Amino acid sequence: MGAQREKIRILFVDDDELLLEQAQIFLEDLHERFEVDPVTSVEEGMKKLKETAYDAIISDYKMPSTDGLDMLRDLRSRGDDIPFIVFTGRGDEEVAQKSLDLGADHYIRKLGDAKSQYDKLASRVVKTVESRGERGLDFKKEQMLEEEKEDIHSKLRHDIRNNIQLVKGYIHLLEDTELDEEQEEMLGKADASLEKMTSLVEKVEYLERLDSERIDEVPVDTVIREVVDEYGSLASEHGIEIELEEDLKEMVMAGDLLQAVFSNLIENSIIHSSGERITITGQADEDGLTVVIEDDGKGLPDTSKSKLCDKDFSEGENAGSGLGMYIVKRVLNRYRGELNIIDSEQGGARFEVRLNLP
Numbered sequence: 001m002g003a004q005r006e007k008i009r010i011l012f013v014d015d016d017e018l019l020l021e022q023a024q025i026f027l028e029d030l031h032e033r034f035e036v037d038p039v040t041s042v043e044e045g046m047k048k049l050k051e052t053a054y055d056a057i058i059s060d061y062k063m064p065s066t067d068g069l070d071m072l073r074d075l076r077s078r079g080d081d082i083p084f085i086v087f088t089g090r091g092d093e094e095v096a097q098k099s100l101d102l103g104a105d106h107y108i109r110k111l112g113d114a115k116s117q118y119d120k121l122a123s124r125v126v127k128t129v130e131s132r133g134e135r136g137l138d139f140k141k142e143q144m145l146e147e148e149k150e151d152i153h154s155k156l157r158h159d160i161r162n163n164i165q166l167v168k169g170y171i172h173l174l175e176d177t178e179l180d181e182e183q184e185e186m187l188g189k190a191d192a193s194l195e196k197m198t199s200l201v202e203k204v205e206y207l208e209r210l211d212s213e214r215i216d217e218v219p220v221d222t223v224i225r226e227v228v229d230e231y232g233s234l235a236s237e238h239g240i241e242i243e244l245e246e247d248l249k250e251m252v253m254a255g256d257l258l259q260a261v262f263s264n265l266i267e268n269s270i271i272h273s274s275g276e277r278i279t280i281t282g283q284a285d286e287d288g289l290t291v292v293i294e295d296d297g298k299g300l301p302d303t304s305k306s307k308l309c310d311k312d313f314s315e316g317e318n319a320g321s322g323l324g325m326y327i328v329k330r331v332l333n334r335y336r337g338e339l340n341i342i343d344s345e346q347g348g349a350r351f352e353v354r355l356n357l358p
Helices: 017-030 042-051 068-077 093-102 114-134 136-175 181-210 220-230 232-237 258-272 302-307 323-334
Strands: 008-013 034-039 056-059 084-088 106-109 216-219 241-244 251-254 277-284 288-295 338-343 349-356
Touching: 008 017, 008 042, 008 114, 017 034, 017 114, 034 042, 042 056, 042 068, 056 068, 056 114, 068 084, 068 093, 084 093, 084 114, 093 106, 106 114, 136 181, 216 220, 220 232, 220 241, 220 251, 220 258, 220 277, 220 288, 232 241, 232 258, 251 349, 258 277, 258 288, 258 323, 258 349, 323 338, 323 349
Parallel strands: 008 034, 008 056, 056 084, 084 106, 241 277
Antiparallel strands: 216 251, 277 288, 288 349, 338 349
8 A cells, every 4th residue: 555645635525614614623623633624615716726735635415506416427527536435325226336336436425423423434535536646647648648538539539620611611612503403412411411420519519518518507498599590591591490489587407508408309300290380389387497499290100209218219301320318308307307208289299398396
């Protein structure tokens, strides 16, 4: 085993100030090497992490705004392997399993007398920090490799986008020349393939941004109107009218990728419905907001409804990569929202997007 660290710096996150005060006293008294830095929110904790090097994090699960599992997910998505212990009064096996699945080192319930529970907590911190320290150099190498990989991916995406734009430019130049019917058909197919490639690059970028996205209050009406404006031309090309029947004034808990949710759903209806109208409505209650996007097209078979959001699902002559609806599911999972796909009373498909209010 490597040499002992002189001090073990712990970031302790809990919205209960009295518990934080008690925890700091007990832990620093139990172990002379501990330095406990208490904070009352995940937001304050993330700010502290940018300013100070900590050896471990202890966090409550349920807090008023962002909870401890969101913090854990955010850190692990960035490749941060800092020891993380979920310390909560909530005795829920599902939460415990989710904590460990997200990369928590331990899940400890606030049970029993104070000295016993803090003694257990201190023991877990020391054991985890010491074992992690032995592989610290390997972790730094892994982190450097991840950063290098992301840099390469970013450059590749940039080069791909540039080359797509170049090819599009040459296609548009060819469209201004005299072409026979067969040549025009081939040019149209080339242009359609480029559009699919552009869409695929965007979808990959969405997936890479997902776990590090900041969740905050978002005006859903503004997001939907931007998407409707963006897809107005495509809808017209397919002979479809998009109707936004109600102003949705609610704020919802989401991020920038909420736009990707509505973009994929509206695009799916435009391309696949073979209908004439898409309507968008919404209804709020005390728990959340349901946004409904439905069309009067041919609808979806029951077998497709159950598989539509699967990563590899793709069918029909206009099928794309299959990632669009998968992204919808992943983004809504991130926001703790839901997607329900049923038959519309208009005859087509009905997508019900459930979002949480602040």
